[in-house]
Amino acid sequence: MSKKYEKLAQAIVAKIGGSDNVSTLAHCQTRLRFVLKDESKADKEGIKKLEGVANVIESGGQFQVVIGTHVEEVYEEVVKFVSPAEDTQAVEKDNRNVLSKLIDFISGTFSPIIPAISGAGMVKALLAILVLFNLVSNESQTYYVISFIADAVFYFLPVLLAYTAATKLKCSPYLAVGLAGILLHPNFSALVTAGEAVNVFGIPMRLVSYGTSVIPILLIVFAQSYIEGFMRKITPNSVKIIFVPMVTIFVTGLLGLLILGPIGSYAGEYLALAFETLQNSGSWITPTIIGATLPIMVMFGLHHSVAPLGTMQVASLGYEGIWGPGVMVSNISVGVAVLVAGLRSKSKDTKQIASANGITALMGITEPGLYAVALPKKYPLIAAMIGGGIGGFYADFTGTVRFATGSSGLPAIPLYIGEDIGNLINILIAIVIASIVTGVVTYFLSFRFEKDEAAIVPDSIEVTLEDTTLMTPIEGEILPLSEVKDEAFASEALGKGFAIEPTEGRVVAPFDGEVVTVFPTKHAIGLVSNTGVEVLIHIGIDTVKLDGKYFEAFIEPGQPVTKGQLLVTFDLDKLKEEGYVTQVPVVITNTHQYSTIENLTKGTCNENEEVLLVRV
Known part of the structure; x- marks a missing residue:
């Protein structure tokens, strides 16, 4: 394994206050996500100046170090120097407000499973392409097998969320996975299918399928964190390994099936109804806002807290249109704005950076382009927000939806292929609209801003540099x-x-x-x-x-x-x-x-x- 990022990793760990200051560590597609015990110990400006760091953002209780698309390689080196505390008995003072804690929990729970969700979504897109070009029949065994390969991640979503939620709440992720298994157990599924009344200790149990659900398992793991923590405190060390997991599984399992699961399922049903209502009446409002403001959300690290809405909508309805279309046109707009700004710049360095990062943005990763070009120059950011908002308005005014979640760049266009090609055509039109508007606005704004931000020394001036x-x-x-x-x-x-x-x-x-x-x-x-x-x-x-x-x-x-x-x-x-x-x-x-x-x-x-x- 390459160690080219070892020095950068050491420097980052040193400047965040050392390994002992790290509570948890994770990464997403472009940034390292730390939860620090004492954020005042972190040298934010020092980290920003490190070669290989694009920016530092403090948001939702997380200390986020923006690296770029190679963040996983840096993460692999950073974890060698970090040992986040995992002692469930340790109680650390947390002065964050409730909103910050909630944003941190949602982001930290969903971010680690994004690769699995995106991968499964792209498999579904591939299957849609095979059917569209008559390479596979939707009645064939091949279709059946590929379909359940893609659906597996979504069906077992409670298991994935159980693990990540337990990690965030510092309780046993293995017990959490076991509790998620209860919700998906074949015997419970058989009871749901039979539809006959079931009572446990005289308490009626609501029979509902928990496959693809989100809220029930989050409530269950939340309860687990308290029950498990309480048992660890009162149980003697000599029998802790036996009684803590036994009581946690028994009590939390029954609590989940009889109370928390049904509450979560009702909440999920109402959420699905809200999604459907939003989709069918005035759905353009949310995606237009997302299309226009996503770059700002990305810069403050808030997008990972909102993105789970798309996953929830797909899980409950089989499609989603309040997040994906807006993100798609926004990312394309950023890519176009960065590329046009590069063409208009007089700086050779800016041209090279813009061409590389603009293409990366078109593929769905916008942060390098945002921090290297759009934000410093400002006018590409303005143009991208205008183009993204107009493209989002069209896509969602026409009811465009995607049928799986995944990355939101040009490779994700197949996610919009459904039983007909109407959604595909509409998202393509939305992309064209967003691209044209962004390109034109960027071009005309450049006449003013590139004049202001042009290289200070014209080519005609030749000097020998001296101290x-x-x-x-x-x-x-x-x-x-x-x-x-x-x-x-x-x-x-x-x-x-x-x-x-x-x-x-x-x-x-x-x-x-x-x-x-x-x-x-x-x-x-x-x-x-x-x-x-x-x-x-x-x-x-x-x-x-x-x-x-x-x-x-x-x-x-x-x-x-x-x-x-x-x-x-x-x-x-x-x-x-x-x-x-x-x-x-x-x-x-x-x-x-x-x-x-x-x-x-x-x-x-x-x-x-x-x-x-x-x-x-």
């Missing part, structure tokens, strides 16, 4: 970029540097050089030093909305400047009065051309103090 010391361009308090209230700067996606919380409304040149860009709104200036350092000085956050109001520029593009020369003045008090963040990021936009960038000053500063040393 350079930058002076402070503004008076105030120096801050690390990580404290800037804008993700594009804070993540260092635009380059390394520093920020200043200004106390005066004037900006001066940090070196001898030339003005390359003065944005029409005057809120940002691009400079290049005589030694080749490319700098972006951005006055305030979102101040572009002021359209130049409160700003006055004293230079123009192409003009040479000397260190300390006045560049721009602005009304600091007015910016504060109107609620704008007044932080001034100063970024080295050609960071990749330097070996080290060292901050020389901390705390308060005046104009023309040495602040940054850039070494070739």
Whole structure:
């Protein structure tokens, strides 16, 4: 097994506070998901800066380290350095609110089984293709066998959920699997088929099939965690191995069959009714919202908490349309937006990154494209949300559904093949609509944003890079970029540097050089030093909305400047009065051309103090 991610794994574990700070660890398609005992011990900014880490997100009680599509390889190395506590007797203080705990539980329960569900869904899609092209008859034995191969994961869903739920609740996953087996036991199924009244200790038992169900087993494992925990506390160690599992299975099993299972089945039936009602009347509302907002959900790690709705709907109705279509068009929109942004970018590095990550997004994995291109540039994200929303509206306004769950990219199109090809045609139209809208919006927005975010040094300027010391361009308090209230700067996606919380409304040149860009709104200036350092000085956050109001520029593009020369003045008090963040990021936009960038000053500063040393 390759160990190329061993150093990255060691660094991640060290910066999350060490192995002892890890309560649980899992991974999804693109990110490592930690539940930490003390999140204050984690060096979030330090992890973000590690080569191989795209981002860090804290959501739903989880500390999520975004890696990319090769996350499983990194996970295999990380687990070598982590030993999450599994002692069911250990009681740790948990200060999270109820909503955070619920989101963490749902996400942690469903995330590990996504590969099995996706794989089974794609087998069903393959079978649909074989039938569509008359390669297999739906009355043949071949169809029968492949069908139950694909359905097995969904039928035994209670078993899979039992294991993952028990792992999250820190009770025995093997006892949980045994309890799930009770619900699916052939003898119980025979009682359901017979339909005759059954009483246990005089209590009537509701006869219902629990295959493909979700809620009953979650309630049962929840009860198991308390019953098992209680038995571990009161049972002597000498007989614990016998009596704890015996009482847990007996009490929880009966409780599940007589009370919790029926409650869960009623809840499931009402949930199925809600799904059906939503699907048949106004179903466009949810998928349109998902199509438009999924990138934001992905960035905050919330999508794994909502995605189980699709699994539940498939399990209860045999199809679903409130999650899958919206996700499909959203992912395609992100891919198109990233590809078009790459074509419009003047940076060769951006073009290469966008082409690779855009194709990955079309395949259903959007996070690399989101963090590397869409989020830093912003306008591809806006375009993808517009295109995704319009594509989602069409798909679900026409009642488009998919018949199995799986990944949501181009390879998942066969999931929409049913008894007729109507759903397939509609999802293809929705994809085309989303792609065209996204592509057009991205293209036209690029004329403004690529102009603002173009490479600071034009090709016509040729300089020999030298070590350079930058002076402070503004008076105030120096801050690390990580404290800037804008993700594009804070993540260092635009380059390394520093920020200043200004106390005066004037900006001066940090070196001898030339003005390359003065944005029409005057809120940002691009400079290049005589030694080749490319700098972006951005006055305030979102101040572009002021359209130049409160700003006055004293230079123009192409003009040479000397260190300390006045560049721009602005009304600091007015910016504060109107609620704008007044932080001034100063970024080295050609960071990749330097070996080290060292901050020389901390705390308060005046104009023309040495602040940054850039070494070739």
